[in-house]
Amino acid sequence: MNIVSTLQNAVAQAVEQLYGEATDPAKVLVNPTPPDFTGDYSVVIFPFVKVAKKSPDAAAAEIGEYLAKNIPEIKGFNIVKGFLNLKISDVYWLGFLQALVQDSAYGRLPKNGKKVMVEFSSPNTNKPLHLGHIRNILLGWSCSNILEAVGYEVVKTQIINDRGVAICKSMLSWRKFGAGKTPESTGIKSDHFVGDWYVLFEQKTKAEYEIWQQSAEAKSVFESKRKPEQSEKDFFKDFKNKWFNEYSTLGAEVREMLLKWESHDPETLALWKKMNGWVYAGFDKSYNDLGVSFDKLYYESDTYVLGKDIVEDGLAKGVFFKKEDGSIWLDLTDAGLDQKVVVRADGTSLYITQDLGTARMRHHDLGCERYVYVVADEQNYHFQVLFETLKRLGEPYAAGLHHLSYGLVELPTGRMKTREGTVVDADDLIEEVIRIATEQSKDRGEAETLTEAEKQDNLRRVGMGALKFFIVKVHPKKKMIFNPEESVDLQGQTGPYIQYSYVRINKFMHLIEKESIDLSIASQYTSIQPQEKDLLVAINDYPNVVQKAAEEYDPSLVANFSYDLAKKYHRFYHDLSIYHRAETHETRAFRLTLSLAVGQVLKSSMGLLGIEMPEVM
């Protein structure tokens, strides 16, 4: 059992024995002792002073005595202002280390027989992926890994928004202006190729709108519909959507195309398939670069018709009600939400209808216990409504639904805007970060024994490590700021910093093998140093960190843990001689074993974040 839980249990027992009050061991606070005090772990005594009817220090003394007598791992204690500082025996730590290096699954829990679905990425097919998608993807991916580590079977899915007005804009634009160009003929990455036609469409629309604004028709619309005191400029800004739907010829053409798509016009479907095919080929490349994959794909072109049955159900159960015009509604005002329409008067469905239907279908397909949706916090309200509705419908999986809501990635100047061309493209960023890694690896001359391909792969790992760590170290809920001018650091609190500590350890692993060093005498080591103790205490916490990250859907905990451990290792490496000048053979064996343990945990924790370790740097 973990030493911290041992202590928690022992303290709870002590309180019960001494003061006759039952205490929940999980609520006993046991923290690593801060550097300025003596000890390994500290127990906060304040919560027990009431039942003890004693001063904090007197209670601490009694509990300390009890623990010292009953827990063999405890070698001594001291008391400072209501904190009981406990010293753990070296024998315990040596045994802990020994057990750890033999446990390749350290930090992971056995399979729990439960399934969880994680939905992430879910892009539109009219544009390439951008920085916002990267955050979404990395969150989804690392959460999947973390859930798997604590025993779940994880099904990774995405819903691809492959239909609708947006993709029709790309299609129409390419057909009108494309002159038969293809990704192959232009050499442009195929998802970017499709995105470029979308951008062109928007430009053409803007041009059309500007010309229209000069027309007599526009003038009379302005005069008749303007609000008092509204300038012409403001009016036309607000009017843009309405204009596109009612006056624009391009708008009319797009709507015509959408109608044709919906009525399964063969020519339109062929075009749609061709262009979406290009986009998927591009996405696959980006996903591959990011090192992620999916177990099951859903397409909105299949799911957008879903939800009718669930609405029928809701009507029958009285959860929904019908208005006079035939539209179907849901009243959530008693839950602090609004009334919500779920089916239009003409019988067509909406976003929420689809999501209701999709939820039910996926439960039918997958039969998971939990469903995690990784979606930006803009949609918090939508998911509140969605989950509340499913709960009221009595769906059996409703209690297992979770919206992993995350903040947007912003630039120092604010949100990324397509129109202003400030969107940070995913592929560009990946390329840039690998370029920086390559540049900074010059003058290092370390990778000389490697083949060119191995060198490239190491640089890719370093660059991607920097990017992934940068994103995933931030708490999901907080919006994060990315400055493209400064891009991503490779020194300090970064992925490469952690990777570098692993590389240092990796060298020792080679040495151990080459020199066939006997590590078994490590257990005869007798004087654990503070730098070594720091590492042991940190490693000991790893399983708890993983578990907490799973409970809170928060990979940043794992990221910060990894950094903390790497930092402690670098200090250890700097302060103490591990190999060549280790004081004794036992010391050397211990420090090498400790290094192996750190390397094992770092590789595991970074693996949860989807970050690979390079062999050399």
Place this chain on the structure above:
RNA sequence: GGUCCCGUAGCACAAUGGAUAGUGCAACAGAUUUCUAAUCUGUAGGUUACAGGUUCGAGCCCUGUCGGGAUCACCA
């Protein structure tokens, strides 16, 4: 306007209600005859937006105020 989220050093981020609020970047000063310096050590930088409250103890919980963002579509 209603609801929700966020305000921590110049910047980017940490901190189960626990000890003197940490780490990195940037700045300055140092450390390679040593297991590679993508490393390490030091200096400087804070009224945790503000005002109350609860508590043995508050950056964290409660109330209010001020800033910033999101959302309140028969869009997705």
